[in-house]
Amino acid sequence: RLDLPRLSKKRKHASRLLVHRRLNITMAPATKAAKKKLSTFVVDCSKPVEDKIMEIASFETFLAERIKVGGKAGALGDAVTVSHDKTRVTVTSEAPMSKRYLKYLTKKYLKKHNVRDWLRVIASGKDRNVYELRYFNIADQEDDDE
Numbered sequence: 001r002l003d004l005p006r007l008s009k010k011r012k013h014a015s016r017l018l019v020h021r022r023l024n025i026t027m028a029p030a031t032k033a034a035k036k037k038l039s040t041f042v043v044d045c046s047k048p049v050e051d052k053i054m055e056i057a058s059f060e061t062f063l064a065e066r067i068k069v070g071g072k073a074g075a076l077g078d079a080v081t082v083s084h085d086k087t088r089v090t091v092t093s094e095a096p097m098s099k100r101y102l103k104y105l106t107k108k109y110l111k112k113h114n115v116r117d118w119l120r121v122i123a124s125g126k127d128r129n130v131y132e133l134r135y136f137n138i139a140d141q142e143d144d145d146e
Helices: 011-022 046-050 056-066 097-110 138-145
Strands: 039-044 080-082 087-094 119-123 131-134
Touching: 039 097, 056 080, 056 087, 087 097, 087 131, 097 119, 097 131
Parallel strands: 039 131
Antiparallel strands: 039 087, 080 087, 119 131
């Protein structure tokens, strides 16, 4: 083992650059910008909306006000769009956004409207980007108790 003098990080980086220049090694040319990746998430609220426990329009406005883009809530701009139809809320995002964040906001909405004790947010088994609002199975638990 050779006892070489210790080099600082800057000097190590500079020495590597010199070696690359001597060997004429260059990086690959930059490619064109990749297409923006859209991520679409859906919250299916069909059961509570049919039972008139929750209003889909108020849930949409809640999400539009609370989703953070660039660290600021409510400033969606062109990066995120929130829309709804009769029983579903759709969130389309060009910015990176996690599905888990949407679940967090949905639970927060349910808690605010005092229905968190009866409803839960479950990932759909059919589609990866869909959450469903379902009732807790209280009747099954009562049968078990007897």
